[in-house]
């Protein structure tokens with residue numbers, strides 16, 4: 001029987017957000033350099049002589065998908081729930097906004113990213129999102145229901 005292996009690729013993106021109603025400094029508009037760790041798990045390609053022999057997935061193919069689905073839409077954007085007072089001005093002035101429809105905590109963002117990548121057909125095992133150099137949230141793909149993460153109960157996501 002062939003064993004499974006895990007591979008991980010890291011990404012970064014910069015974004016701003018605001019946790020409306022937060023009892024602390026994160027109630028202000030502020031930014032982060034997010035660090036994203038995407039872990040895939042599965043069996044490697046066994047076919048001798050092919051480009052992907054011994055790979056679970058070519059890191060460059062993974063990079064292409066994560067860039068298209070996650071990095072390009074979120075990098076240098078304002079990550080919005082939709083209840084931020086600043087949102088109207090940002091939209092009116094054509095600033096880059098990712099209107100996510102859920103509270104943009106590290107927990108919800110990691111679930112969103114994991115669900116997006118799973119939906120793209122990747123064999124995702126887990127997603128870890130570092131919000132600061134000292135704080136991260138992690139979600140296992142197996143724990144995300146087929147209908148999507150729990151944040152959907154509280155708000156639609158028009159970014160999928």
Ligand SMILES: Nc1nc2c(c(=O)[nH]1)N=C([C@H](O)[C@H](O)COP(=O)(O)OP(=O)(O)OP(=O)(O)O)CN2
Nearest residue numbers: 019025026032104105106107131132133134135137
């Ligand atoms: N469980 C969570 N707690 C907090 C979140 C979150 O997403 N999930 N988010 C924030 C803020 O957005 C921001 O990340 C501030 O976090 P914090 O760790 O307090 O940031 P510091 O700059 O103070 O980090 P230090 O390394 O401790 O200086 C708040 N909480």
Ligand SMILES: [Zn+2]
Nearest residue numbers: 017026030032
């Ligand atoms: Zn923050």
